[in-house]
Amino acid sequence: MRRPYHVISAPLIGLILLGLTLSGLIGIFPGIVRCCIVLLAISLIPGHLLLTRFLKIHGGSLLLHLPAAFFFGFAAISVASWIAIVLDISFSLYLTALEIALLVFFAAAYWIDRMRLRKPVKVVGLRSSIDPGISRVVYGILAFAVCVLFILRPAPIDYRGDHCDHIGFIRTIVLENDVNPPGVLAQPAEGESQPVKSDPRKGTFHPMLAAASVWSELSPQDLWRYLPIILSPIVFLAFVVFTGELLPPGGFRMACVVLFLLFGGGFGFDWLARSAYGQNLSAALYWLLLVICMAYGRERRMSILIVSMVLFWGGSAMHVDVLSRFVLLACTFLIFPGIFGFGRREWVRIVAATISVAVVFGIWKMSTSYQTGNIVHTHPQGLLYFGSNLFVVSPVEILKKYGLIFWGGMVVLPFLFILRTHVKYARLQLVLSLLPVLLCLNPLITPFLYGKATYLVHRLIGNIPALQAIVLVIAGAVAWGRRGALFKRVSAALLVFIWALLFLTPSLSAFKSSVIELGAKSSSTDPDFADVVTFFYRKTPRGSVVVSDPITSYRLSGFSDAKVVTVLHQHGNPNDPLALERLKAIRDVLSPFTTQEEALAAMDKFDARYIVCYRGVARPVREFLGMWDAGMFTEVGSKFGLLPQTFKVAFESPNYIIYERTANMPDQYSWYPTNPFVFPDKPIDPGCGSEVWDGAVRVKQVVVDPDMAIPGETVILRIVYDKTASVDFSLPLRLYIRFDNRTLLSRTRHYPGEKYIRRVRERSTRRFSRFRVDHTPFRGLYAPDIWPIGGYVMEEIEVDLPNALIPGEYSVQLKLVEDTLIPNQSYRDFLFNVDSYTGLECASLEVREFLVR
Numbered sequence: 001m002r003r004p005y006h007v008i009s010a011p012l013i014g015l016i017l018l019g020l021t022l023s024g025l026i027g028i029f030p031g032i033v034r035c036c037i038v039l040l041a042i043s044l045i046p047g048h049l050l051l052t053r054f055l056k057i058h059g060g061s062l063l064l065h066l067p068a069a070f071f072f073g074f075a076a077i078s079v080a081s082w083i084a085i086v087l088d089i090s091f092s093l094y095l096t097a098l099e100i101a102l103l104v105f106f107a108a109a110y111w112i113d114r115m116r117l118r119k120p121v122k123v124v125g126l127r128s129s130i131d132p133g134i135s136r137v138v139y140g141i142l143a144f145a146v147c148v149l150f151i152l153r154p155a156p157i158d159y160r161g162d163h164c165d166h167i168g169f170i171r172t173i174v175l176e177n178d179v180n181p182p183g184v185l186a187q188p189a190e191g192e193s194q195p196v197k198s199d200p201r202k203g204t205f206h207p208m209l210a211a212a213s214v215w216s217e218l219s220p221q222d223l224w225r226y227l228p229i230i231l232s233p234i235v236f237l238a239f240v241v242f243t244g245e246l247l248p249p250g251g252f253r254m255a256c257v258v259l260f261l262l263f264g265g266g267f268g269f270d271w272l273a274r275s276a277y278g279q280n281l282s283a284a285l286y287w288l289l290l291v292i293c294m295a296y297g298r299e300r301r302m303s304i305l306i307v308s309m310v311l312f313w314g315g316s317a318m319h320v321d322v323l324s325r326f327v328l329l330a331c332t333f334l335i336f337p338g339i340f341g342f343g344r345r346e347w348v349r350i351v352a353a354t355i356s357v358a359v360v361f362g363i364w365k366m367s368t369s370y371q372t373g374n375i376v377h378t379h380p381q382g383l384l385y386f387g388s389n390l391f392v393v394s395p396v397e398i399l400k401k402y403g404l405i406f407w408g409g410m411v412v413l414p415f416l417f418i419l420r421t422h423v424k425y426a427r428l429q430l431v432l433s434l435l436p437v438l439l440c441l442n443p444l445i446t447p448f449l450y451g452k453a454t455y456l457v458h459r460l461i462g463n464i465p466a467l468q469a470i471v472l473v474i475a476g477a478v479a480w481g482r483r484g485a486l487f488k489r490v491s492a493a494l495l496v497f498i499w500a501l502l503f504l505t506p507s508l509s510a511f512k513s514s515v516i517e518l519g520a521k522s523s524s525t526d527p528d529f530a531d532v533v534t535f536f537y538r539k540t541p542r543g544s545v546v547v548s549d550p551i552t553s554y555r556l557s558g559f560s561d562a563k564v565v566t567v568l569h570q571h572g573n574p575n576d577p578l579a580l581e582r583l584k585a586i587r588d589v590l591s592p593f594t595t596q597e598e599a600l601a602a603m604d605k606f607d608a609r610y611i612v613c614y615r616g617v618a619r620p621v622r623e624f625l626g627m628w629d630a631g632m633f634t635e636v637g638s639k640f641g642l643l644p645q646t647f648k649v650a651f652e653s654p655n656y657i658i659y660e661r662t663a664n665m666p667d668q669y670s671w672y673p674t675n676p677f678v679f680p681d682k683p684i685d686p687g688c689g690s691e692v693w694d695g696a697v698r699v700k701q702v703v704v705d706p707d708m709a710i711p712g713e714t715v716i717l718r719i720v721y722d723k724t725a726s727v728d729f730s731l732p733l734r735l736y737i738r739f740d741n742r743t744l745l746s747r748t749r750h751y752p753g754e755k756y757i758r759r760v761r762e763r764s765t766r767r768f769s770r771f772r773v774d775h776t777p778f779r780g781l782y783a784p785d786i787w788p789i790g791g792y793v794m795e796e797i798e799v800d801l802p803n804a805l806i807p808g809e810y811s812v813q814l815k816l817v818e819d820t821l822i823p824n825q826s827y828r829d830f831l832f833n834v835d836s837y838t839g840l841e842c843a844s845l846e847v848r849e850f851l852v853r
Contacts, residue, residue, distance in 0.1 A: 010045055010052075011110035017041040018102055021215045032151065034216040035226040042102065042212065047073025049109050055303040063139055064291065067238040071288055072307060074208070075314025081204035082317040085180045086364070094179050095211055135254065139240050142261070143233035146272060150228045155273035157225055157558070159551050162277050164558025165571040169202055170220040173210040175542065175561055180207075183573055184557035185582070186545040186565050186606045199573040201278070205318040221559060232272040235284040239264070242287030245294050246429055246468040248475075256471045263405035263507050264467065278319035279459050285315040286325040286463065290432075293333065293350070297341030305346075309353045316361050321459055323361060328435055328463055330354040336431045373577030376625070377570055378454050379731060382822035385836075390443040391450075393458055394825050401458060402466070404510075408503030409466025412473040413437070419476050426472060433464045455570070455822070474499070528653040529555065532612065535651045535658065536560040540610065547589045547603060548612035549628030552656075556612070565606050569625065569821055581605070584729040587627055592635035593782055596643055597665060609661050611647070613637070616655035624821050625732060629779055633657075696725040697784045699735075699814050700792060702842035710848055711805040717797045717812075717843075721777065721787070729785045733777050734819035736837045737799070739810045739845065741769035744833055752831040767806045772837060773799055776819065807849045815839030 018041045020026045026034050047069035051057055059065025080101065084094045157163045168184035180198050187195050213223045243256045265271030265280070274280050289311050296304040312330075316323035333340060334354070337347040382397035399407050413433055419426035439449055440461045450457050474496055481492025536544065537560065546553065546562045553564035554571060566572065566582040576582075585602035588594045589611060603609075615633035640647035640659050645666065651658035701720040709715050717737065744758075762768050777784075778795055787793050815837060826836035 010049055011106050011113060014041060014045040014049070014102075014106040015110060017045070018099075018106060022099060022103075024217075026215070027217050031216075031218055031222055032226055032229060034218060035212070035223060036230060038212045038216040039230050041215075042077055042098075042208070043073040044070045045073070046076060046102065046105065047071070049105070050076060051307065053109055053112065055306060057301070057303050057307070061136065061241075063136055063237050064241045067234050067241065067284070067288055068292065068307070070234050071238070071285060071315075072310060074318075075311045077208055078204040078314035078317045079310065081179070081207045082314075084207065085204065089179065091173055091177045091179050091207065091210065094207060095214060098211055138254070139237070139257065142257070143236050143240075146236050146261075147229055147233045150232055150273065154225050155228055157221060159554050159568060161274065162571070163224060164554050165567060166206065167220045167224050167559070168557035169199075169206050170210045170213060170223075171561065173207055174214060174220075184564060185567070185573060185576065186563040186608065188578060189605055189607045196573060196576050196578065200575055201320050203316075203318045203320070204314070205278070205281070228273050231281075235272060235280065236260075238284040238287045238291075241291045242465075243468060245291055246425055246432075246465050247471055248423075248425060252471050252475055256467050259405065259467045259470065262511055263403055265402060265406075278321045279462070282315070282319060282321035282325050282459075283462055285311060285318075285322050286329060289315070289326060290329060293329075294340055297346060300343070300346055302349075305349055305353065309357060312354070312357050313361075316357065320456065324453070324456060324460060325463055327358060328439075328460055329432075330358070332431055332435055335435075339427055339431050374572060374574045374579040375731065376572060376579050376821065377574040379818075379820060380450075380824060381455060381820040382458055383450070383824045385824060385826045386443050389447055391824075392443050392446045393440040393461060394822075396825060397458055397822055398461055402462065404503055404507045405470070406464075406466045408499060409469045410464065411503075412469050412499070413464070415473045415476070416469060419472065423472065423476065425468075426476075429465050429469050429472065433469070436461050436463045454574070528655050529559075531653055532556070532651065532656050532658070533559045536562045536610075539650070544610060545606055545608040546610045546612055547586060547606075547608045549586065549590060549614060550583075550625060551628070552612055552614050553586075562610070565608060580729060583625060583627065587729070587783065590628060590632070590636055591781060591786075592632055592639055593786060596639065596646070599639075600646075600661070600665060603661060610650070611640070611659040611661070613657050613659070614655060615657065624776075624819055625780070627780055629781060632781065696727050697721060697723050697733075697787075697816070699816055699842060702812060702814060704812060704843045704845050707844070708846045708848065709801060710850065711801050711807075712803040714798055714800050715845065717799055718794060719777075719797065719814075720792050720794045721784075722792050723784055723787045723789055726789060727784050729783060730818070732780045732819045733784070734817050735775045735777055736813075736815040736817070736839060737773040737775060737797075738813045738815075738837055738839065739771050739773075740813060741806055742809045742811060744769055745811055747833075750832055750834060755831060755833055755835075758833060766804055768802060768804050769806045769808075770833075771802055771805070773797070801847065805847055807847050810845045810847060811841045812843040812845055813839040814842045 017037050021038055021041060026037060029037070044066075048065075051059075051065075051069055051072060059068045077098070080098065081094070084097070089097075155161075157167070165184065169181070172181045172184055173179060180202075182196055183199050183202070185196065209220070209223060209227075212218075213220050216223065218226070239260050240253075240257055243253050243260075247253050247256055265274075265283075271280065289308060292304060292308045292311065296308060312326050316326055330350070333342065333350050334347075337350075342350060380391075382394050383391040384394040384396075385391045395407070398410070413430075416426045416430045416433070420430055439445055440457060446457065477492045477495055481489040533556070536546070536556070540562065542561050544562050545565065546556060547565050548556065550566055550568040553566055554568040556562055557564050557567055565585055566579075572579060572582075585605055585608075588602035589599040589608075590613070603611075613633060613636055614628065615630050617630070637657065643665070646661065646663050647659040648662045649657060650660040698721065699719060700722045703718040703720075705716045705718065719735075758769070775797055778793075782793070816839075828835040829837070
């Protein structure tokens with residue numbers, strides 16, 4: 001085909017946009033426009049020119065060409081960034097080299113176009129599977145609508161999402177002039193331990209965004225907020241072309257795209273709002289790579305293989321999630337080459353290219369991932385156990401991560417096996433689903449893989465084309481019913497109805513609620529957090545080390561230039577062997593049950609100078625390692641307020657107070673924290689004697705007060721613990737408290753499925769015979785390592801009895817376990833009344849219909 005006009009003008013547009021960026025004139029535009037200009041200049045236009053001018057190929061359809069050009073340009077810059085990381089050059093040198101490279105590239109492309117203006121250039125369009133005509137217009141309108149949606153309702157940035165550590169890492173790159181810095185965490189003090197290296201999950205994506213932040217004159221948080229405006233329509237188009245390869249033309253593809261907008265990744269809008277997340281970018285790159293590789297199987301041109309390998313290389317360098325998805329896809333290509341249209345020569349080329357890239361990145365990753373010492377990452381979580389060492393990825397975790405509709409797609413996968421002999425798309429979907437299922441849902445393979453990749457194994461299940469499987473199977477069921485007798489028609493209608501009742505109806509109801517709340521969330525949970533950030537920018541040296549609770553630390557890591565001792569949950573470095581010591585340091589400083597000496601020792605370990613205490617409203621976050629309760633504020637304030645010469649109040653607002661350490665402890669000073677939890681030293685009647693945790697800690701006694709109540713009332717559980725030996729600081733404990741009607745315990749025979757029969761019966765009568773309360777002892781604020789040895793500690797828990805509780809005597813069972821960030825389950829939890837939450841009976845409660853007091 002003759003070179004189109006936009007090929008001629010693209011280099012000039014690139015030069016103009018880059019000139020605006022480098023000259024500083026970009027500052028006259030609004031922030032959204034600046035973000036768009038920079039991303040066009042470093043990704044879309046370079047990718048477009050590389051494809052059309054150097055590789056002589058075009059997407060064939062604008063729907064394919066836009067995501068191909070954007071991500072190909074991004075991947076090319078990513079390869080350059082990876083080289084910069086390997087060479088360990090400074091960020092300023094990286095930025096200069098990138099500027100020169102882009103200027104030379106655009107100028108050369110413009111000069112070549114001017115010299116060859118009268119000579120036609122053959123640009124071959126890829127034969128894509130996108131529907132022609134009106135469907136392309138509809139897809140284009142939907143992509144534009146997604147872009148407008150995020151302009152009008154930008155995604156919020158707060159601690160609930162995976163934002164702050166990425167924003168902080170981008171800022172750290174710029175401030176420390178390092179393309180691969182250690183990150184936002186404070187390094188241990190000199191002589192304490194070895195410095196912590198960079199996060200192995202962070203790749204080339206962050207230096208690229210740091211360059212975009214500098215060129216667009218946007219703060220990292222503003223750049224991150226604007227990213228979905230550009231990335232969401234590109235990601236949407238990548239899904240459209242991916243669907244075009246996996247479904248027949250016509251309404252099938254449109255139906256799948258609608259499912260994606262409504263329910264993709266749980267809820268489509270919410271998923272697209274997180275387009276800059278590593279796991280979401282990896283999904284888009286996986287979709288595009290599959291499309292490009294299938295085009296290579298049809299066209300068999302070396303230039304298309306080059307495009308796929310640049311995407312493989314550059315994408316893998318961006319994030320470890322991309323690498324894992326790509327390797328899984330490459331293995332599928334190697335096992336089933338015929339399904340994808342590869343001949344012998346194409347198969348050999350794919351094998352050689354894949355092995356070369358995998359070996360290079362394998363060596364690099366092994367050199368950077370020197371150890372996985374962060375127990376928050378490595379502890380078993382999100383698993384379904386069949387035995388002590390046999391487990392698979394938990395279906396509950398799949399449900400939380402990908403949504404109910406995705407689960408509905410996994411349920412219909414067996415039907416693809418039935419359709420495989422008649423429908424080529426069924427064979428394609430089946431082979432793409434095979435490896436994720438074998439690796440994530442196979443109790444013989446998953447334990448080995450989990451030992452190497454830990455919780456990242458959960459994300460491999462995302463390679464399954466679940467939405468496409470739903471459309472294909474339902475369409476196949478309808479076609480099967482229409483061609484058959486009355487029995488087939490009724491059977492097909494019944495199957496589709498049951499599936500819709502189980503998966504589609506609840507998803508639509510949840511989606512309706514999510515749309516009402518769309519954009520309603522604030523980017524800040526308290527109004528004066530901005531004042532805290534301003535304090536650290538204006539009143540403290542850059543890189544000052546801060547001790548605060550994990551949520552506040554996580555927010556500060558994204559919005560300020562301070563270093564923090566720890567961050568929330570798994571946002572920390574998986575290679576950090578000091579993860580538990582960091583959490584212990586937070587506890588020693590902020591707990592009202594530790595001394596000032598312990599607080600100062602913890603601060604010395606990380607050269608910390610400032611303490612931030614939060615006293616605002618309670619935060620709706622799970623208690624796993626939350627380690628802070630606003631109700632402690634008064635007691636902690638007293639702890640530091642008694643030593644104003646050591647802990648000076650540097651800042652105070654309605655929700656925060658910041659202490660600055662100005663001196664060491666005075667001589668001959670002693671202060672001991674009061675401990676309201678220590679039980680008086682008196683004999684304890686023999687109690688339940690629950691199983692011992694860590695060889696030293698157990699529940700000694702439980703008292704229910706009152707021991708007789710009616711449904712809807714509140715009872716108090718007084719739980720007494722004892723500790724017989726010292727224990728180390730560790731992950732928090734979790735106490736399962738189950739109330740079981742005696743009728744459940746009196747059964748001697750148990751059979752699979754009895755739990756569902758009981759639930760159906762109880763829901764039909766709206767009367768229940770069981771409920772459970774999950775509790776973190778002392779709300780995670782008073783850990784067993786500081787309990788007195790040989791004594792007792794007691795806490796009181798208020799338990800609200802359900803209104804629909806069946807009268808009768810209830811057994812109060814307790815089970816003490818080590819908590820996990822993502823809950824684990826046992827197969828018994830889904831089949832039997834006696835399951836992994838069943839503990840030892842420690843007390844009883846009588847529930848009556850009426851009670852006269």
